[in-house]
Amino acid sequence: xxxxxxxxxxxxxxxxxxxxxxxxxxxxxxxxxxxxxxxxxxxxxxxxxxxxxxxxxxxxxxxxxxxxxxxxxxxxxxxxxxxxxxxxxxxxxxxxxxxxxxxxxxxxxxxxxxxxxxxxxxxxxxxxxxxxxxxxxxxxxxxxxxxxxxxxxxxxxxxxxxxxxxxxxxxxxxxxxxxxxxxxxxxxxxxxxxxxxxxxxxxxxxxxxxxxxxxxxxxxxxxxxxxxxxxxxxxxxxxxxxxxxxxxxxxxxxxxxxxxxxxxxxxxxxxxxxxxxxxxxxxxxxxxxxxxxxxxxxxxxxxxxxxxxxxxxxxxxxxxxxxxxxxxxxxxxxxxxxxxxxxxxxxxxxxxxxxxxxxxxxxxxxxxxxxxxxxxxxxxxxxxxxxxxxxxxxxxxxxxxxxxxxxxxxxxxxxxxxxxxxxxxxxxxxxxxxxxxxxxxxxxxxxxxxxxxxxxxxxxxxxxxxxxxxxxxxxxxxxxxxxxxxxxxxxxxxxxxxxxxxxxxxxxxxxxxxxxxxxxxxxxxxxxxxxxxxxxxxxxx
Amino acid sequence: xxxxxxxxxxxxxxxxxxxxxxxxxxxxxxxxxxxxxxxxxxxxxxxxxxxxxxxxxxxxxxxxxxxxxxxxxxxxxxxxxxxxxxxxxxxxxxxxxxxxxxxxxxxxxxxxxxxxxxxxxxxxxxxxxxxxxxxxxxxxxxxxxxxxxxxxxxxxxxxxxxxxxxxxxxxxxx
Numbered sequence: 001x002x003x004x005x006x007x008x009x010x011x012x013x014x015x016x017x018x019x020x021x022x023x024x025x026x027x028x029x030x031x032x033x034x035x036x037x038x039x040x041x042x043x044x045x046x047x048x049x050x051x052x053x054x055x056x057x058x059x060x061x062x063x064x065x066x067x068x069x070x071x072x073x074x075x076x077x078x079x080x081x082x083x084x085x086x087x088x089x090x091x092x093x094x095x096x097x098x099x100x101x102x103x104x105x106x107x108x109x110x111x112x113x114x115x116x117x118x119x120x121x122x123x124x125x126x127x128x129x130x131x132x133x134x135x136x137x138x139x140x141x142x143x144x145x146x147x148x149x150x151x152x153x154x155x156x157x158x159x160x161x162x163x164x165x166x167x168x169x170x171x172x173x174x175x176x177x178x179x180x181x182x183x184x185x186x187x188x189x190x191x192x193x194x195x196x197x198x199x200x201x202x203x204x205x206x207x208x209x210x211x212x213x214x215x216x217x218x219x220x221x222x223x224x225x226x227x228x229x230x231x232x233x234x235x236x237x238x239x240x241x242x243x244x245x246x247x248x249x250x251x252x253x254x255x256x257x258x259x260x261x262x263x264x265x266x267x268x269x270x271x272x273x274x275x276x277x278x279x280x281x282x283x284x285x286x287x288x289x290x291x292x293x294x295x296x297x298x299x300x301x302x303x304x305x306x307x308x309x310x311x312x313x314x315x316x317x318x319x320x321x322x323x324x325x326x327x328x329x330x331x332x333x334x335x336x337x338x339x340x341x342x343x344x345x346x347x348x349x350x351x352x353x354x355x356x357x358x359x360x361x362x363x364x365x366x367x368x369x370x371x372x373x374x375x376x377x378x379x380x381x382x383x384x385x386x387x388x389x390x391x392x393x394x395x396x397x398x399x400x401x402x403x404x405x406x407x408x409x410x411x412x413x414x415x416x417x418x419x420x421x422x423x424x425x426x427x428x429x430x431x432x433x434x435x436x437x438x439x440x441x442x443x444x445x446x447x448x449x450x451x452x453x454x455x456x457x458x459x460x461x462x463x464x465x466x467x468x469x470x471x472x473x474x475x476x477x478x479x480x481x482x483x484x485x486x487x488x489x490x491x492x493x494x495x496x497x498x499x500x501x502x503x504x505x506x507x508x509x510x511x512x513x514x515x516x517x518x519x520x521x522x523x524x525x526x527x528x529x530x531x532x533x534x535x536x537x538x539x540x541x
Numbered sequence: 542x543x544x545x546x547x548x549x550x551x552x553x554x555x556x557x558x559x560x561x562x563x564x565x566x567x568x569x570x571x572x573x574x575x576x577x578x579x580x581x582x583x584x585x586x587x588x589x590x591x592x593x594x595x596x597x598x599x600x601x602x603x604x605x606x607x608x609x610x611x612x613x614x615x616x617x618x619x620x621x622x623x624x625x626x627x628x629x630x631x632x633x634x635x636x637x638x639x640x641x642x643x644x645x646x647x648x649x650x651x652x653x654x655x656x657x658x659x660x661x662x663x664x665x666x667x668x669x670x671x672x673x674x675x676x677x678x679x680x681x682x683x684x685x686x687x688x689x690x691x692x693x694x695x696x697x698x699x700x701x702x703x704x705x706x707x708x709x710x711x712x713x714x715x
Contacts, residue, residue, distance in 0.1 A: 013562045018573035020563055026577045033577065040564070047559045074615065080580045140576035145607035149614075189558040193551055241557040249549035256549070270552045279556055346569050 016046070016183040019142040023134060028084050034134045035298065037290040038085065042134050047184070048276040051135070051176060056169040058132045059155050060122045063165060064115040066156040067105045068097045073156045085133045086295060087126040094126075105159050120162045139172070143179050151175065192228045195219070196242050204246045209326040212239050213528070220536050230536060231342070232529070233313075233335040236327045240320050248282045285318035285500065288493040296486035300472025302383050302494060307376060311497065314373075314504055321500075322507045326521075329508070332369050333362045333522075334529050341537050351538055358533045366522045370508060373501050380498045385457075385464035386473050387487040387494075392458065393477040395441040398488045403444075405495065407457045414451035574604060583611045584715065586667040586682045598678065605676055612678075612713045617664050620712040630706040638662040639714055643705060651697045655681075655705065657714075659689040666691075666714035671701055674709035 020043055026033040045051045065078030082093035094113050098106060107114045112123040124132075139148055154160060154168045199215050200206045212235060219229035229235050255274045289311060292302055303311075313331050314321050321328050340357050349357075364372070384406055391399035404412070445462075447455035465477055472483060480487075513521040574597045581588040597604050613619075618637030634641040638661050646652040657666065665686040671679045679701040683691050695702040704710045 013559070014567060014570055015573070017563045017565065017567070018570060022573045022575040026575050043560050043564055046563070047556045076580065076611075076615070080577065080584075137576055141573060144603055145576060145579070146603070146610045149610060184559060185562055186555055186559065189555040189562070190551065192558060193554040237561060238558065241554055241561070245550045245554035245557060246547075248553050249547060252549040252553060270548060275552055275556055278553060279560070282553070282557065343569060 013183065013185040013188075016142070016180075019138060020046075022141055023138050026137065031084060034085050034130065034137070035290075035295075036293045038130050038134045040290060041131050042138050044276055044279060045135070046180060048272045048279065049177075049180075050272045050276045052169070052173055054132060054135055055172045055176070056166065057124060057128060058135055059152075059165045059169040059172065060115055061113075061124050061129065061132050062136070062152055063117075063155040063160055064106055064113055064124065067103055067115070067159065068094060068101075070101070075152070075156055079133050079136055085130040087129060088295075090129040090133075091126045116159075117165070118159060118161050122162075122165075139176065142183075143175055147175065148172070188228065192238055193242065193245075195228075196238050200239075200242075204243045207239050207243060207324070209324055209330075212236055212324065212327045213330070215239070217528075217532055220532065231335065231338050233331045233338070236324070236331050237316070239327075240317050240324065243320055243323075244282045244318070248278050251281060252278045283316075283318070285315050288496045289315055291493055292490060296483065297490045297493065299483050299486045300490055301470040302472075302490050303379075304470070307379065310372060310376060311501075315497070315500060321504050325504065325507045325511055328504070329366055329369060330525060330529075333364055333366060334525075337362050337529075338533065341533060345537060354537050355534070358530050358537070361526055361530065366518045366525075370505060370518075373505055377498055377501050377505075380494045380501075382464045382468060383473075384491055384494055384498075385461040386468050387491045389458070389461035389465040390473070390477045390480050390487050391484060392441060392444050392461070394481040394484050396484045396488070397441070398484075399441065399444070402488075402491055403454070403457060405491075407453070410453035410457065411451055412454070414449065415454060574601075576607075579604070579608055579611065582680070583608060583670075584615065584668075586684075590680075602676070605678060608678055609672065609676070612670055612715060616713045616715055617666050618662075618714040620714070622709060622711050629708065631708055631710075632706070634705075634712060635660075636712075637714075639666070641705070641712060643702070646694065653695050653697065653702055655693045655695055655702075657683065657686065657691045657693070668715040670713045670715065671704040672711050672713070673704040673707055677704075679704050 020039065023034060023042065024032070024036065024039040045054060061078075062075045065075035066073045069075065069077045078090075078093060083089040090113075091108075091110070094106075094108050098108060105116050107116065111127075112125045114121055114123045151168060151171050154164050160168070196215070200211065213232075216229065216232050216235040219235065220231075222229070229238070252270070252274060255278065256270065289303075289308055291297060292308075310332075313328050313335075317324065317328055337357060337360070341354060344354055344357055384402070388399055388402045388406060391402060443449035445455060445458045450458075465473055468474065472480070472486070514524040515521060572593055574594055578591070578594055582590050582594060598608065618639045620634045620636035620639065620641060623631050623634055632643045638659060640656075640658045640660060642654075642656040642658075644654045644656060646654055657669070659665075667683055667686070669681040669683055671681075673679070681693065681701050683693065685691055705712070
């Protein structure tokens, strides 16, 4: 590949990235229309090329939406006049429109909208509609409304036949394939794979923090503008992805083997659905962060935008953060000054200005970053205690399991006495599980009933709730019963995140450091990065 | 040790790396106009278009074509090109049950009244678009369409007034 081709290849993804970014930034009344998990699903669908089935579903949904609208054929109303892309919004929209304009071609229940075609029926789950809606938004933004609307005429003008819907989906698939052919930077990724693999001599077990730093020091100095390895952040991510790919390849090979039994499959082809499934497994550590932005957890601001951003490097690396702890820390601290340098260079800053950025160094040290992680743990703890208070105020029995998780070491024996059959008058009453839970909720704050330890934890929970001013915690707790599921599920996710941070901080504690201390390590690394930045962005004149 | 030609590892790396690349847009690159924004511009009188949407509409033929198709599909009324008046400028248009009239203001010489009237329809248009001869689309919010009519004051310098007067332009009410 020549340098001109390399540059073209490097620029390929920009248009696609911009279209996906627009999708994630799309808002309805100031709120993101599509959740981060939906946007990620669209990204995954594109890179794994698993869009054929979703496009068939989408074509059915568009046909249904065309029957729902006032003047028939205006499918746009369904997608852009129904509010946030949530299953509940679509259900409400469908119900309202079917009451206003009943039609034989559609029916609905709580789970799905069914389109009655001339020759068959097709049910579309409300839970699928947010993703399908995002897929349509992406298609219209990237390929264009005029072109796609022309294709969609086949399913919007009248109630189509099954064959017409399939033909329309195939045509959309062809259009998307043609677009992606010009915009997916596959060859660039393939080149990266081979270069990184060659550097570690085809053995990912040799990948360590020093090896990543060495690679960056070599590769980032390439004069080729299209180099994939200018930033330390992208280099680290490249190595992490390589290890994940090699480790995940075993799962993928096993899936292929299972699927190929009894089938005459092309040995060279990898099933896109299997690839997509393996991708999910590899990146499951990111899922708690994505799930917190989903319903019902999105009703509560467990983490703000900055806190979520601060966790991205760590959670993106998954368990590899423990294997490459210093690289993650280096990314956290040195990615920002390098981003400032890149921006300054684009703005045609003078060598003197660039040198000033290099001399200023990062905004935080390694110790600062560790304190930031500790603060995040503390914030998560506050959210957990506050959730405990909200659940107990709404008499949800899940408060007890959260209490057990939050304070496993405290004295629970006083609570145990309430499990014993109780005498009421002359009768001994065997308590049912639900009665026990209900009883617990009543006594949880009463020190005489539950003992000092539990009463103290509940008091801390109340203080935590009342001290928080975030969405989901600032309203009177007993009025939040409809958010109980969000507190319960959110707490589970926060525990997972907190455990990942704690494990990482523990790993950092035992790390052998240059000069035997974090200050010395930071000074050493700062000098290394400053020198390298000067090499990359031009030595001071 | 891994064989560099290992298909599973390579496919997985490419998918992961590509997903990283397309999920992290370059903040310095121009923003892509989303269809959501174009739809709001075409349909929502309360939508204040961002400057980059206006800029993109002036430079991108594809985006203008998309907007035009959307407007054509969802229009309340089309008021097509008219035959030239004696002065060569249009002062009145009619179509699909609506009339538009341009009347100079008596109080201010540099201002003109645009009168929109429903003849035999109950619909209340909220937006007016004028497409001039070079396919540029001008947008005007109709704030108060009451009892079948609205009156909007325009300045002589307004691009939309020039377009309304142009015989080669057409009007869409939404």
